[in-house]
Amino acid sequence: MTGKGSVNHNSRKFHAKNIDSERSYLNVEYCNEDVKDVYHELFDEALVRYNEKQTRSDRKIDDYYDKICFGKQEKPFHEIILQIGDKDNMGATTENGQLAAKVLDEYMRDFQRRNPTLRVFSAYLHMDEATPHLHIDFVPYTTGSKRGLDTRVSLKQALSALGFKGGTRSETELNQWVQHEKKQLAEIMLERGIEWEQKGTHEKHLSVLDFKKKERAKEVAELEAKKESLEEHNAAILETSEKWLGELENLEQEIHSAQEIREEADKKAEVAKKEAARYEKKLAEIAPMVKDMERFAVKYSYDPEEVLPEAGTLESGKSYREKKAKPLIEKIITVLRSVYRAYLDISRNYNDLQRSCERAWNKVNALSQYVEKLRDENIEMKEKLKDVQYLYRVMGKEKVNKIIQQGKEAETIEKMKRQAQRRTQWER
Template sequence: MTGKGSVNHNSRKFHAKNIDSERSYLNVEYCNEDVKDVYHELFDEALVRYNEKQTRSDRKIDDYYDKICFGKQEKPFHEIILQIGDKDNMGATTENGQLAAKVLDEYMRDFQRRNPTLWIFSAYLHMDEATPHLHIDFVPYTTGSKRGLDTRVSLKQALSALGFKGGTRSETELNQWVQHEKKQLAEIMLEHGIEWEQKGTHEKHLSVLDFKKKERAKEVAELEAKKESLEEHNVAILETSEKWLGELENLEQEIHSAQEVREKADKKAEVAKKQAARYEKKLAEIAPMVKDIERFAVKYSYDSEEVLPEAGTLESGKSYREKKAKPLIEKIITILRSVYREYLSVSNRFEKLQDAYNREQDRNERLKNRLEESLGENRELRTIATDFGRVRAVMGAEQVNAVIDRAKQQEQIEAEQKRAVRRKHSREAR
């Protein structure tokens, strides 16, 4: 059952007439926090962000807890009460009562993990009344809200994040969640040999649609066992699927860019190769002449006076030597040296061009290897994306989305709890 909740009654700050105070020491306290402290931990940061956006002072919220208490849309907290059997078959002082208490304890210890968006601040197992029963008080909250505080109180959204989507009046988020929790308790009971007698549930006049819904619910229950083995793997895939898809898009862009760079490098290398071939052919053609020029240049590179002999006694040698032979030889030597220097320049340019061509070839080879690696990564990511699609097809889009929401909610809860611990340590240090 669900109720308004009385934390003071649950913690036994006052005793009702139906309580045996001599057995109160048998009660179990799981947690007992001030609900206002919980509100500060959960909503203070969101409240600051909300108030900073307001341009009118009358729209700012001074105390979020007071706003919820005096508002009409949400309750400040909710309480559920769970009991197995009654005083006739599960009396608190009997052996069966002890068994019921054990079942309730197991149920309680897994409640927060199963319901991360329901922040428990007070929980007690009472053994000092006629029948063992469990009180759980919690604040339901949602994160990432587009309306009001981005982190705010909302039972509907908190249950929706757990995968319970409302439908008809009889199939609200709360009703679905209550039935789910009853089944969780019934499973623990069955492990201890206690069968759930569902009184008042023998509906003989179900419509065809309701019948199909119930049959479908049975099928879903049968699939739960199979789902557990896949859930952890599925959560891991879901957590990284968006990252993989993003990486896949980036990788495809990188491959496209690499292909463009490779095509440009291929063209550039081809031009360099053709130019190098022309230089090589030209050098091959003039190589024999260059060798003769080198020998000739060496032979006639000495002083012209040493190269040309003195004129004979019968010749006008001096005139011939000074006016004709010597200027001619000097001119030939100048030309030969110029040709030789040009040859060296062409040869040097060819070597540089050959080095540039080799560098382009090496770069082209590296790009080719990178392209092959990228294509391999692309194929691997597409395989992973295909596997994720298979998981989504088997489990259903709603179930997968519910798991995603639960994983995100759990991450946010853990982050907020860590921040709360840091704030607590900071306050204690001050």
Template sequence: MVGQGSVNHNSRAFNAKNTDPERSHLNITYCHENIKTVFHELFDEALKRYNDKQTRADRKIEDYYEKIRSSKQEKPFHEIILQVGNKDDMSAEGEDGQLAAAVLDEYMRGFQERNPRLRVFSAHLHMDEATPHLHIDFVPFTTGSKRGLDTRVSLKQALAAQGFKGGTRGDTEWSQWVRSEKEQLAAVMERHGIEWEDKGTHDKHLSVLDFKKEQRAKEIAELDAVKAKKQGQVEQQERRLKELAPAVRNMEQLAAQFSDDPDRILPEPGPLESAKSYREKKAKPLLAKIVKVLRSLYRAYVELKGKYERLQGDYGRAREGNERLSDRLQEVKLENKALRGTVADFERVKRVFGPEEVERAVEDAKRREAAEKEQKKAKRKFSRGAR
């Protein structure tokens, strides 16, 4: 999972309601440094080089940490959360929980060496919640930059320097790195006799609102693709109709020509030619040819006319389907706009009340919902037993 990051929560500067303080002594703190101190360590020299080059005072950076903290492009740090199993099969209070902790501990001890461009400043293994899990907070940085500070904060460039080159939108540096770290964790699990059941559901940890927003965006993209395909089918049907129309008209003209007055198409008799000879040698063969051609033309005409009518039907259905897709696409875009507004409101609540307070409120709500669900389940079991 990817979290917003709450160093105070991770270090147990305060205890949330979902923690058991009596088990907090079992937690492991791998490191807990002040992030501003880490920023000085990583960027002070680069900041001085940058400021020395500036000829205008307003372009100098006084506090690099504050600049990044208020930036819309980068974050001061990132946090990942790792967990093996869940409270049912890896409870922190049982032997399996100790096994999960051993796996996470081994994984953590190789993390910084594997990721030299992700400077870990806070890392904690929690054993005082339902399931053992690991919080790792790090500052991603790149060196040799041609823009801004030569050593600066950049998640994309930090991962690229570690060999993760982004490709398509769905295969970014981040997604490649996440897959690689999952494989590292899976290898540690295997050494401890645990098989990884890849359910394909952990590509990104999203809040419910973010998940819905992402699903709507996917649906819009899919509808756009289907609409484009349908539009292509409509255009193809239009082209085929235009191509067939002249052929149908030509068939009608030919049929009309060969249905003309026989006196106008029969050859004149020769000098001294008898009626019998004329009929047998000229009239009958010509009429036989005409009949054969007419039958052939009629069959082709009927076939082309049927194909023309079928194409007209397909064209009508394609246009109708395309119109329905346009309506659905507009509905989904409106839903997505509403979801973006809801997410923005949620972010405002977090800024007003603070992320820790909102996090506690969300956790309280989840626990109440879980308790209500268990109560309903117990009532259903009781009702079935009574019958």
């Protein structure tokens, strides 16, 4: 099939829901160039020649890639997707799937040589989806053109240069080329024992109208069968849905409880913050006084006999020293030391409160992250519930459970293989 093309999806810069990211390492990247760099490679010289011929500046082209992107005549690049069989007969985790991957790999190795006018810049073999398939993105170009750039983007002319000439509406250059490439793939398949079943092409003598009617009848019969199957599994789907809804309700209740705990922690943290601010203000007020007191306390901590000199020869001086000066100094020292111890107590309380405040805020931050995690899990579970309901609705419960079991078994086998490889490497 041909597609619009998404290079970011092909290179797994983002993952769609149908991708098993644990198997993405099995994907094969053949090339991954920036399409703008390819445009410079193919068209820069032709762009210079074209602009030199223009006498009017408004006819000159500044960026050929932008011109093609915003124009309506050509696409900036094209993509083809090739797949052999489907998930039922060529599943990616089966031996047939591995065989299909080898065929697609061999096909890709010869693609650019076979199609020189289709410049490939991105190509991937995907093994992390249901069935192995190949994405090839290319820029079609032609040389020697008489209008516009002499080398320019053109799917029609690029395919014409490969020998595909358009005829009727159903026999365009693109359709002819697609059929040719299918045959190339079919030849490689046949070498490995895979026959191309060209569905719907064996009744050559049916008129188009009769053939369409017959196909529609088949579709109606298939839809009726699916309808019956869906009706049989309705009860199972409802049961599963109720189970998921119950889990969602429990999760929402857990989120609500976590939010209440977080709000309570916020209140406690705010109270601690205000209390710490009050202590900090008080400390700021008494800090200058405490510095002086500390100095005085050190100064007067010595024996009063060393601080006060002897009173000379007068007896009244000694009496003054013993009865008044000495007791007074002792009281001053006692007061200063009490104030200093009070300051140390306040300082320790402030530091303890500050640490408590930090612990409270850390708890708030942890709870915030937990609430966000629960919300994300809630959204993810709702999406999974939709996917499960859709799968059961389309495929039926038994088939979905069978596929899940097969996937688990394949993962187990792959895990055992990797463990065996690691043991072998370790022993070596």
